């Protein structure tokens with residue numbers, strides 16, 4: 001009898017809920033205090049005071065950059081923004097009818113085929129690849145958004161920082177600083193969240209000694225789902241369906257009566273509120289004050305209050321981010337690809353951490369099929 005065939009049925013941790021599978025030095029989520037730190041720094045402080053480039057450096061190197069380090073980091077990021085002709089040709093062949101997450105997933109996979117060092121997983125090689133994906137993703141996402149609007153792509157502006165450049169590539173101009181800061185805060189807040197489903201997918205793939213592009217491709221697939229990153233899009237589709245704040249309660253009650261999940265609420269780890277929501281909610285309010293589109297904030301408040309009264313379940317980060325991105329002018333289907341632009345930092349930090357202390361990830365299962373039987377020889 002092997003260790004897997006014990007007589008007592010093992011305890012099953014469905015969805016791996018509550019299971020600690022490894023250590024990580026990248027971020028800490030504390031459900032009891034609703035707190036989240038990246039390398040020891042509270043995420044709300046990083047969002048208020050740091051650029052996304054600084055946070056990317058922190059996640060990868062463990063420390064915030066000095067002024068000199070930031071200069072050379074930014075220079076390398078800017079130098080890697082352009083998409084080459086063959087990637088452009090691949091992108092143009094992808095049907096516009098597919099979801100933009102499929103475009104991002106295909107593009108990352110394709111980038112792997114172009115990299116002669118695809119299978120090289122030294123710390124330096126993986127860092128170079130991470131930086132390249134980080135730099136090129138905004139160009140890919142902006143080009144795909146414009147393609148769907150029948151607009152030509154805009155080349156990266158090498159004189160602009162990460163957030164301003166992305167907004168410029170989307171809209172042809174750098175918007176009001178309120179939008180730029182709100183967008184940059186969302187990038188910082190989305191960057192990293194310990195062993196969430198997409199990061200774990202990346203770590204599983206890495207644990208087999210596969211390459212970083214394969215791991216990121218798997219992570220993008222995991223993030224696409226509406227129980228994870230796809231919720232930011234679902235939130236906005238729901239708000240558009242609700243249309244007016246006075247309809248929010250009835251809409252919510254009908255959802256809950258039908259035993260459906262309300263997108264943008266609940267969390268596997270946090271039970272009394274997502275650490276990132278207050279910062280993003282404030283950013284959403286600031287964008288609302290600029291645009292004057294108060295409807296989404298009003299629907300937000302109605303849904304939040306009605307959900308609290310009926311279930312006690314609190315919003316997660318996708319709830320304020322959905323309407324904030326809508327007011328910034330992004331197409332809804334691009335919300336989760338924008339999440340990818342941010343989470344590429346956390347994913348790749350975890351991939352490098354996994355490589356540094358690897359163990360194949362392979363849990364056990366309890367068999368629930370038919371008992372062993374004899375194969376009928378006449379078949």
Ligand SMILES: CC(=O)SCCNC(=O)CCNC(=O)[C@H](O)C(C)(C)COP(=O)(O)OP(=O)(O)OC[C@H]1O[C@@H](n2cnc3c(N)ncnc32)[C@H](O)[C@@H]1OP(=O)(O)O
Pocket residue numbers: 015226227228229231260261262263264265266267268269313316317318
């Ligand atoms: C960046 C991110 O990925 S944040 C998460 C984004 N995802 C969403 O917003 C999707 C909506 N939320 C959900 O589906 C869930 O809250 C999850 C998947 C995020 C976490 O769920 P789990 O930890 O698996 O908890 P589970 O789904 O078992 O919920 C526990 C209870 O709360 C209820 N519940 C949890 N979230 C919700 C919700 N959003 N709407 C309605 N009920 C909910 C469940 O129905 C369940 O009730 P029950 O015990 O009566 O059956």
Ligand SMILES: O=C([O-])CC(=O)C(=O)O
Pocket residue numbers: 190192193195196197228267268269316317
């Ligand atoms: O941690 C999770 O399960 C989901 C989440 O909030 C994230 O990935 O940002």
